[in-house]
Amino acid sequence: MNKNIFLQNPDQLLVKKNYNLKKILKVIDKGEEQICFLTNSKKQLIATITDGDLRRAIISGKSLLSKIEDLKLRKPIFVRFEDLDNDVDKLLNSRIKILPCIDQNNKLLGYVRYRDIVKEDSIRSREICILGCGYVGLTLALVMARSGFNVKGYDINQGLIKNLKKYKLPFYEKGINSILNQQLNKNFKVTNLVSDIKKCDTYIISVGTPINNLKKPNYFFLKKSIKSLAKILKKGDLVILRSTVPVGTSRKILINLLEKNNKMKAGKDFYVSFCPERTVEGNAIKELIKNPQIIGGYCEKSAEISMKIFNEITHTVINAQTLEAAELSKIIDNSYRDTIFAYSNQMSLLASKYKVNYSKLVDKINLGYSRNFVPKPSPGVGGPCLSKDPHILDNSLTEQKINFSLVKSARLINETMPQKICDTIISDLKKLGKKNKKIKIFITGLAFKGSPETSDLRNSTSIQIFNILNKQKKNNIYVHDYVLEKINNKTNKLNFINLDQGFKNSDVILILNNHKNYEAINHKLLSKIKKNTIVFDAWQMLYEKLINDKNIIYRYV
Ligand SMILES: NC(=O)c1ccc[n+]([C@@H]2O[C@H](COP(=O)([O-])OP(=O)(O)OC[C@H]3O[C@@H](n4cnc5c(N)ncnc54)[C@H](O)[C@@H]3O)[C@@H](O)[C@H]2O)c1
DSSP states (O other), X not given: OOTTOOOBOOGGGEEOTTOBHHHHHHHHHHSSSSEEEEEOTTOBEEEEEEHHHHHHHHHTTOOTTOBGGGSOOOOOOOEEGGGHHHHHHHHOOXXXXXXXXXXXXXXXXXXXXXXXXXXXXXXXXXXXXEEOOSXXXXXXXXXXXXXXXXXXXXXXXXXXXXXXXXXXXXXXXXXXXXXXXXXXXXXXXXXXXXXXXXXXXXXXXXXXXXXXXXXXXXXXXXXXXXXXXXXXXXTTOEEEEOSOOOTTHIIIIIIHHHHHHHOOOBTTTBEEEEOOOOXXXXXXXXXXXXXXXXXXXXXHHHHHHHHHHXXXXXXXXXXXXXXXXXXXXXXXXXXXXXXXXXXXXXXHHHHHHTTOOHHHHHHHHHTTOTTOOOOOOOSOOOSTTTTTHHHHHHHHHHHTTOOSOHHHHHHHHHHHHHHHHHHHHHHHHHHTTOTTSOOEEEEEOOSSOTTTTOOOOTTOHHHHHHHHHTTTSOSEEEEEOHHHHHHTOOOTTSOBOOHHHHHSSOSEEEEOSOOGGGGGOOHHHHTTSOTTOEEXXXXXXXXXXXXXXXXXXXXXX
């Protein structure tokens, strides 16, 4: 068989005759190909069903509950295994991108993808290097490797590389484990040696871009990575900046440093683009192939090659036209989200003055009113992005002398939430006569969010609340987190206990993220809470079960 023909496993894309449209859509949605295969009990191919077939069926009046037999299905285009070498090129084209392959008994053996056999402008043969294998770099590297690219993951953290070589991941991310197991030492290799990456031709920078104590961008990691890259950059190479940066960084720092340290010219000798990471932690693998990728190129060719590369992993790429537009798109997105969350957090403080439950009010405000979506309040907004990116945007506003920074005010509101929560608890403790006593505090939900699941503690408001309550070191503080517990990644500095132990005999219980498991906590566990315990349930996960419990003091944002 022609060595470029890869027969893909179809098992996840099989549907049966008794499926309805909704069930078929779910199967298609799970895969990457926008198609599924209808087979019988002997796995013989009956038809292929595409996204388009379903769309047309719905337009023509079919419902999600309609059965496959109600659809107008065409005869499938397929290739017989013995004809693969000769026919695949004839049958696959930019319109027919997936070709089922069957044996002499019509049994489905697999399918061939157009993108696996066609080297459009040699895009598939590009050698990719991802600089920085953290949350962003590693997930992207693995998804690119899975889609057929040769990917090298380069990171200066030797411990991280050593662990990756042993298939040990630095964090929890849904679905990433199995891709690492499949791709490591095949399409994906890791290294901390610059010499190992000099043969690559596409470099994607995804190192950390933190802010300093003055909330100004810290370019240390970025500049270091660019200087390493400058030493090995060759004619024709492409450099894509993926890290979140202030507007103008690609031009002023990336291109400047590369040109200064390498004597080559951007747009002539090498190509540069900015393509922001826009996935949500916890669902990154899925979103990397579903989300549109925004790309801004230094020149037309930079944008064109970058778009072709990203088109290999996702269906939609959007040309932002300039580097600056693409840079802005990322910080505008995140700052917008931070701002609307701050809006709700401030409104919830106001509502509480009138004894109004803001979270419940939001449900009513949004009900049947399609014009807006007012978010729920939260114990502040944490995580590595939303707590940082508005400061990056604010720096650009200041640089351009644009006053009354809305994003800065929003950030301040969100940053004061942890202290406000602690003030409420301290005031309750005072009323109970426990303010200066050594008490037991239990904090559950340490990761910066509960949904989608993550193990990320960076800038988590739960950790900030922990630090405030632990300031005088007089309390016994115990912690718990569903995801950290699952991956057994419990940082040494904290006292981890289980929920049962935490709910028993605590003076204060704080449930700080929105992990769905909290909703399932039963009365048996809740009955262990002792009298006069303050229960701070930031996301009202236990509202119905605890609001009328006279034994405890129930609080929420
Ligand atoms: N975490 C997210 O969900 C997310 C989402 C969108 C954008 N971003 C942005 O993406 C960037 C990376 O974020 P992250 O969460 O992956 O950070 P991270 O801290 O998890 O990973 C950064 C990695 O870069 C490595 N590194 C630092 N200097 C290096 C160098 N000179 N050469 C090679 N490797 C180097 C570090 O060792 C680390 O492993 C940041 O700009 C961030 O703002 C993050």
